[in-house]
Amino acid sequence: MRIAVSGGGTGGHIYPALALIREIQKKEQDVEFLYIGTEKGLESKLVPIENIPFKSIHITGFKRKLSFENVKTVLRFLKGVRDSKRLLKEFKPDVVIGTGGYVCGPVVYAASRLGIPSVIHEQNSVPGLTNKFLSRYADRIAVCFEEAKEFFPAEKTVLTGNPRASEVIGQDGIRGRLSAGLKMKMPAVLIFGGSRGAKPINEAVLKSLTELGSKPYQVLYVTGDVHYEEIRKEVELVGNPENVIIKPFIHNMPEVLAGIDLVVARAGATTLAELTSLGIPSILIPSPYVTNNHQEKNARALSDYGAAELLLEKDLTGPRLIEHIDQILTDSLKLAEMKNGARQLGIPDAAKRLYKLMKDIVKVAR
Structure with a gap:
């Protein structure tokens, strides 16, 4: 199985991704990962330490106030989609998982355009702009709080918890x-x-x-x-x-x-x-x-x-x-x-739940 993972900016997006990767490595002997992040994000330091192949794209977030910088962000997003499509075509993943942060936007969107199954993971009780946008394109949405369900389409949304929880047990x-x-x-x-x-x-x-x-x-x-x-x-x-x-x-x-x-x-x-x-x-x-x-x-x-x-x-x-x-x-x-x-x-088996969700959408796609 080949899995592309994207999540960046803060540890809150990166640690759940790494926890999920470690859980999958326990279950799957023949599995390959590609982590797509940004060069300036914390992920560029944390992911290579785990010996996980890492590629970067350039993307920034939207300003909440009207700003010319948002025009630049749209252009960066479009380029990020093109770059993500290139990376995904080269890697040929069975599934793409986004754990949050601006970088997930172009990566998961590119996956949807290429017909690759995708899951987004929302850690907070109130989702960020990126996951709200991606909820229209992802096949499944995994959440950690019951309160987060109201922000997403009910038919796609599943309570899985945060994979990081599994690592402290x-x-x-x-x-x-x-x-x-x-x-x-x-x-x-x-x-x-x-x-x-x-x-x-x-x-x-x-x-x-x-x-x-x-x-x-x-x-x-x-x-x-x-x-x-x-x-x-x-x-x-x-x-x-x-x-x-x-x-x-x-x-x-x-x-x-x-x-x-x-x-x-x-x-x-x-x-x-x-x-x-x-x-x-x-x-x-x-x-x-x-x-x-x-x-x-x-x-x-x-x-x-x-x-x-x-x-x-x-x-x-x-x-x-x-x-x-x-x-x-x-x-x-x-x-x-x-x-x-x-x-x-607590949801101590969160990593297993998210792994199962990922496998289920891969089966449906096949």
Whole structure:
């Protein structure tokens, strides 16, 4: 089987694609992949590391305001379609899978023009412009939230979950704790703001370090690479409590998550897939700077079911953050209820579901 995959821009589009590829590689001995992304996107770094053939096209997104740049984007899209057709004709895939980002637009559209079966995967509760456009051309639409179904044709849309969720199942939480420097018999909260960090979250934690030092739980605080050195300098002035471990980045996040009792994070789709798959309670601080405010809507999909507490960035302060952490970690009943709520929303076999969906449309095409 030959499969073309496209997804780019952010890890939220790329990690699900890579998780799906790894799942298919387990199931199919004779399978070939071609990943089509952009040269400037994160995918150009992450995909080659996985030894997956990578080709790039040039494409940019539309501006939401009237702009001459949008005219250039249309021209880039048309060229991107031509380039995608050339790559697909050369590779001859049985199916094309798009996991989001601007690059999927020309790739999946080109597949539809060539009569190649295609699937698009929407990670968020509110879809982006690219997937809304592609929903008219893709054979199937896979979603991660029930709330996303209303934006797509019902006859094409299937709830599969996020393939990234499948990769955190079965991880060794003990090894994850030890690798992060956490103690085994003390409750642990992980605080992070995504791969690059989040300045408002960092500011709230810094102002709370002294108080956190007196708590009966330990904190693994991930600053993000770009903020780490600046934060270390500030921590040296106020002191680093023994129960607070500060790191710039965590490379083995699935393993570490398996050993965590509570997470404080943004509300990106990949993070929520991991949390619900493992049944981890969370305090979600959605980024207000994303398209359609989709992170807040993602967060409410959990908080409305008791799996998470929602703390808007405009309400975020050091004391408010500690108050939320204390209320959860010091109340065993509340912690158990939130764990149960998270597990009920999780789809741990998401990669298998998406793989089956892909195989079904290939059978129909044949």
